Amino acid sequence: MNGRRSFLRGFLSVLLSGGTVGGILKILPSKADAREAPPKGKKWYGFGVSIDKCIGCARCMDACKNENNVPREPFFVRTWVERYITRKNGQTTVKAIAPGDEATSESVSDKTILRSFFVPKLCNQCASPACVQVCPVGATFQTEDGVVLVNEKTCIGCRYCIQACPYGARYLHPKTHTADKCTFCYHRISQGQLPACVEVCPTQTRIFGDLNAAASPMSRFLRMNKIHTLKPGLNTEPKVFYANLDGEVR
Amino acid sequence: MNPELIHSLQELLKQIQGYIYPNEIEIHWGLLIVVYPYITGVVAGAFILASLVKVFNVKEVQPLYRLSLLTALAYLLVAPMALVSHLGHPERFYEILLTPQTSSAMAMFGFVYAWYLMAVLLLEIWFVHRTDMIDMAERSAGATRLLYRILSLFSKDKGERAVAFDHSALKVITIVGIPSAFLLHGYVGFIFGSIKANPWWSSVLIPIVFLFSAIVSGIALVVLLYMIITPLTGGKINMKCVDKAVDFLFYAVIVDFSLEMVDFIHRVYQSEEEIKILSEMVMNKLFASLIIIQVLLGMLVPLLLISLTKIFKKRFSLNEDMRKMVYFISVILIQFGIFATRWNVVIGGQMFSKSFRGLTTYKMEFGGIEGLLYAIALLALPIAILFVLLKVLPPWKELREEGETGTEAIGAGM
Numbered sequence: 169m170n171g172r173r174s175f176l177r178g179f180l181s182v183l184l185s186g187g188t189v190g191g192i193l194k195i196l197p198s199k200a201d202a203r204e205a206p207p208k209g210k211k212w213y214g215f216g217v218s219i220d221k222c223i224g225c226a227r228c229m230d231a232c233k234n235e236n237n238v239p240r241e242p243f244f245v246r247t248w249v250e251r252y253i254t255r256k257n258g259q260t261t262v263k264a265i266a267p268g269d270e271a272t273s274e275s276v277s278d279k280t281i282l283r284s285f286f287v288p289k290l291c292n293q294c295a296s297p298a299c300v301q302v303c304p305v306g307a308t309f310q311t312e313d314g315v316v317l318v319n320e321k322t323c324i325g326c327r328y329c330i331q332a333c334p335y336g337a338r339y340l341h342p343k344t345h346t347a348d349k350c351t352f353c354y355h356r357i358s359q360g361q362l363p364a365c366v367e368v369c370p371t372q373t374r375i376f377g378d379l380n381a382a383a384s385p386m387s388r389f390l391r392m393n394k395i396h397t398l399k400p401g402l403n404t405e406p407k408v409f410y411a412n413l414d415g416e417v418r
Numbered sequence: 419m420n421p422e423l424i425h426s427l428q429e430l431l432k433q434i435q436g437y438i439y440p441n442e443i444e445i446h447w448g449l450l451i452v453v454y455p456y457i458t459g460v461v462a463g464a465f466i467l468a469s470l471v472k473v474f475n476v477k478e479v480q481p482l483y484r485l486s487l488l489t490a491l492a493y494l495l496v497a498p499m500a501l502v503s504h505l506g507h508p509e510r511f512y513e514i515l516l517t518p519q520t521s522s523a524m525a526m527f528g529f530v531y532a533w534y535l536m537a538v539l540l541l542e543i544w545f546v547h548r549t550d551m552i553d554m555a556e557r558s559a560g561a562t563r564l565l566y567r568i569l570s571l572f573s574k575d576k577g578e579r580a581v582a583f584d585h586s587a588l589k590v591i592t593i594v595g596i597p598s599a600f601l602l603h604g605y606v607g608f609i610f611g612s613i614k615a616n617p618w619w620s621s622v623l624i625p626i627v628f629l630f631s632a633i634v635s636g637i638a639l640v641v642l643l644y645m646i647i648t649p650l651t652g653g654k655i656n657m658k659c660v661d662k663a664v665d666f667l668f669y670a671v672i673v674d675f676s677l678e679m680v681d682f683i684h685r686v687y688q689s690e691e692e693i694k695i696l697s698e699m700v701m702n703k704l705f706a707s708l709i710i711i712q713v714l715l716g717m718l719v720p721l722l723l724i725s726l727t728k729i730f731k732k733r734f735s736l737n738e739d740m741r742k743m744v745y746f747i748s749v750i751l752i753q754f755g756i757f758a759t760r761w762n763v764v765i766g767g768q769m770f771s772k773s774f775r776g777l778t779t780y781k782m783e784f785g786g787i788e789g790l791l792y793a794i795a796l797l798a799l800p801i802a803i804l805f806v807l808l809k810v811l812p813p814w815k816e817l818r819e820e821g822e823t824g825t826e827a828i829g830a831g832m
Binding site: 241242243244245248250261262263264289298300301302303304305306307322323324325326327328330331332333334335336337338339340342344345346402418 | 420423424427428431437438439440441442443444446447504505506507510511513514517518519521522523524525527609612613614615616767768771772773774775
């Protein structure tokens, strides 16, 4: 008898702690086409990349490192450019190019190449960012205009966000020991300027702007191109949009 | 800037296979994060073993009851050390407790940990040892007396009603404790399993696999400690108790192994886009730690050894020393196997690129916070804490006397 009563008591306490279940139900969307809609009347920043225009000059990388005090070493980057070479036998090789990289001038025999192109990469500033979800202290957050930032004063350096980012966009800054990543040059765009990489791009591969603006290079880019985003299956809803993205790119 | 880090990363650049994103060269969760789930696993497993006695009335393993509770406590005290010292800013750790973000699995750690430590483990240990502590306070003098007075929270009542209350309180705590132990380690599994960006981790089975491997490692460790400590303190190993504990261990290993096989078969059969890079990783980078240590030495060999003692029961029951040796080897192998399991989950999950086009390498440091020496120190620390706990709250009486009643109970029950 006593055993049964204590069992019931234990069972009830477990049930009570199930208040969290209600919380989980709340975050489930009730419509299949539910999307993070851009808030009306406010700025909601996005980024466009015209893959066919990129010549792989890596000036964007250089400008980004200068503008944002990113360490010079090749393994700390906020933005980078990948070179894809698909050969006629179907094999694809990928390489990250670097400013002044000798390898960029290495040529592959034309006869074996099926197609070749460059893909600039940066933080996708996802509308539903996995990094923000997992940050234990809220140091990584999304601004009202849709940019994901890191507060280096409160980041504890646990690197959970680095693990959660599907795009490899984050790194641990070796000086501050906090997570770091592309901010769309938030200090520049909040002054009405363009991000540094967009500013220096000689071919206008990179386009930046407010997704809510009726007429802008950004909205024109979205109107005139077939658009794709990276790893859409993960439901992170990236706001970096690619024109003519090849299926090989991940 | 850390020139050593830069140098070691530059060395790693040469060892990359295929293409990885530039930021992926550095493996961010190193040896310390391998140690962390290993330690919490032992905590949960040791507690489950203790609850076998209290909740499921498995009288034979009574001699292990207090030992497993104290083992759980010793390991639980060390668990956060591994986590905190790996942070980029360890001094900001309190932010997790003060300004936790509710959507973060990691932020819940403080609460799960505090709940388990305060509401389950300390409470249970206190109730178990309350009357003993009063006795010891009465028997000793001076500082020791004061110590036991404080530990017993100045309670003095040894009356029948008080003792009866102790017993019913223990029952409730253990019943709350089992889901809590499941929560503790299942939650550690969820930290990994909920990362959708990482197909090596992202699996609903991960929390359950973590749970069963926790039970395996906890039972195996307590049995190992019992088999070492008892002869050292001049006692005789109670084979009825060890037999029973190894029985449970055997079943737990089978469940754990089956779950991991289900996960493996599921991945291979579904064969999604990441399967090529994952199988390349397993065959090249994780072959020794996964195929050899985790599966072969950590599971199949112990399963075979323990099955042999079961199949040839008559022959082995005649020869206790032989059985002891087989168990001893098995529980040690299992410890290495479970440690390798943690390694393969944590390190393996970071060795392949999320572009699914290449692999990086983990180069373990020797000194320093992320190094081998510190990890060994963290693994040795719980043993030191346990040593102190055993001095303060000695379980010897139980290890001997109640063990014998356990033997009688077997004779009566079987």
